[in-house]
Amino acid sequence: MKAKLLFSLFFFSLALDLALAIPSLDWRAAPAALAGWYAADLASGLVHMIMDYKPCRPGTGLRDLYFWPGPRDSAAFLAKQDEVYARISRFERVVYDFKKHHPFPDLLGRHSFLHLMKGPTFVVVLPISLVLNVAFLALRPPGWLPVGVVVMLLGAAMSQAFHGALHRDDVGRTLRALRTARLVMSRRAHQAHHDSLTQDFAVVNGWSNPLVNLCASVLLRSGALGKDGLEPA
Ligand SMILES: [Zn+2]
Numbered sequence: 109m110k111a112k113l114l115f116s117l118f119f120f121s122l123a124l125d126l127a128l129a130i131p132s133l134d135w136r137a138a139p140a141a142l143a144g145w146y147a148a149d150l151a152s153g154l155v156h157m158i159m160d161y162k163p164c165r166p167g168t169g170l171r172d173l174y175f176w177p178g179p180r181d182s183a184a185f186l187a188k189q190d191e192v193y194a195r196i197s198r199f200e201r202v203v204y205d206f207k208k209h210h211p212f213p214d215l216l217g218r219h220s221f222l223h224l225m226k227g228p229t230f231v232v233v234l235p236i237s238l239v240l241n242v243a244f245l246a247l248r249p250p251g252w253l254p255v256g257v258v259v260m261l262l263g264a265a266m267s268q269a270f271h272g273a274l275h276r277d278d279v280g281r282t283l284r285a286l287r288t289a290r291l292v293m294s295r296r297a298h299q300a301h302h303d304s305l306t307q308d309f310a311v312v313n314g315w316s317n318p319l320v321n322l323c324a325s326v327l328l329r330s331g332a333l334g335k336d337g338l339e340p341a
């Protein structure tokens with residue numbers, strides 16, 4: 109119920125931006141939409157890169173969970189997981205989930221598209237979208253700007269859902285068509301990330317990966333990103 113309300117608020121917020129854009133819409137909306145789609149991909153790549161390498165707080169028990177030697181559906185594992193998750197913050201859990209995704213990539217694909225949209229949408233994108241509603245209502249910018257912003261917000265909200273679909277066999281006709289049009293990235297392109305863990309962090313369309321890879325290589329070489337952060341200490 110709460111999720112339905114928040115999703116409704118999010119889509120209303122996007123619709124309001126588009127309604128404000130309509131009176132001054134022109135050809136610039138098309139490049140703005142493409143730029144918005146690129147920006148969503150770039151945001152997904154930069155966040156993914158930082159989360160993969162951000163070290164987990166030592167001594168929380170996350171390392172025991174990560175390297176658990178037995179079955180992960182056992183009562184012992186689930187009890188330990190509850191105990192550890194109760195000890196860490198929501199943000200630490202998100203950081204851990206990024207790391208856990210590498211040894212267990214297919215877990216992400218088990219969740220539905222809408223379920224994977226909840227985190228990015230409710231925690232990050234919806235508050236930004238509401239603030240931008242107020243700004244656009246006050247400033248009435250040219251129509252291309254809200255259009256680009258709506259596409260960016262929508263892409264960012266769906267970023268983890270697109271990532272989940274990269275770890276699922278059956279993604280449906282719409283996503284397959286978007287992949288054929290190169291508007292959404294392919295499984296093979298994302299596998300390059302899982303093979304190296306040092307590149308190709310973006311998960312929406314992959315257009316920003318050359319730029320994200322440049323950032324990652326500079327940060328890794330300078331030591332700002334340390335390989336130790338890839339696994340819980
Ligand atoms: Zn990763």
Ligand SMILES: [Zn+2]
Binds near residue numbers: 275
């Ligand atoms: Zn992945």
